[in-house]
Amino acid sequence: MSGSGLDLTYIRDSPQFDSLIWIGYAGQSDGLAISNVVFDQYNPGRRLPIAMYSASYVDNVSMFDMQMISSSTNPDRTYKFYTGKAVYKFGSGLSYTAFLYSWNNDSILVRLxxxxxxxTGEISGDDVVLAFVRSRNATMNGEISPIKQLFGFERVSLAVNQSKDVFFPLTVQHLLTIARDGTKWLRPGSYDIxxxxQHMHTLKLYGQSIQWASKRHVFSSNENI
Structure with a gap:
């Protein structure tokens, strides 16, 4: 139990422990919540909302450097830019059951x-489905391209062998890269969903790079830009 991330390597790597329950600010009912999970009265379906780093991470980050990307006093921050090995990654989480994801789109349905x-497990449970987009394109002109970016999440409650469709809208804003001068750019190339x-799909955009203004736009697969 902690207010933020901790270096839990010693628990994760110890043969004495099979699993770990981490709780943030749980309030007055934290004891009841923990006991319900431990004694199989509740099947957890949660995702870690932060990345947990090793203890040495704080020695490499200046308190005066608030940048997300690397610098001489900063080794990157968050799942978007951190290239090191986190103790627990953003989005980590376990359940007493198991879930299977399958891509359920035809060639026409591409905006949603x-x-x-x-x-696929033996008891009912919740799953939080996370959707990310990842650019395969080389950056240009000092742009900042995340390793991947969350563009949607959805919680589903499923009985044993039950299936349900979840939907994630993707807009051009999720594909933009940002230059150091603050301008936003849309680049042709490949974007993984x-x-x-799990890598489910690759979206390809063709055409010329454009500087993005404050206007709305949604795209279709293989769109010329």
């Missing part, structure tokens, strides 16, 4: 991605 989730850790 559909993913089928199936409970990840559901959790």
């Amino acid at each position: 991605f559909r993913v089928n989730v199936t409970n 990840l559901i959790g850790e």
Whole structure:
């Protein structure tokens, strides 16, 4: 139990422990919540909302450097830019059951991605489905491109063998890169769609790079830009 991330390597790597329950500010009912999980009265379906770093991370970060990307006093921050090995990654989480993701889109439905989730375990449970986009394109002109970016999440409650479709809208804003002068750019190239850790689909944009203004736009697959 802690207010923020801790270096839990010694628990994760110890043969004495099979699992770990981490709780943030749980309030007055934290004891009841923990006991319900430990004694199988509640099947947890949560995702870690932060990345947990090793203790040495704080020695490499200046308190005066608030940048997200690396510098001489900063080794990157958050799941978007940190290239080191986190103790626990953003989005980590376990359940007493298991879930299967399957891509459920045809070639026409591209603005709203559909993913089928199936409970393949032996008890009912919740799953939080995370949708990320990852650019394969080389950056230009000092742009900052995240390793990946969360563009949607959805909680589903499923009985044993039950399936349900979840939907994730993707807009051009999720594909933009930002130059150091603050301008936003949309680049042609390949963009991977990840559901959790699974690579589900690759979206390709063709045409010329454009500087993005404050206007709304949604795209279709293989669109010329």
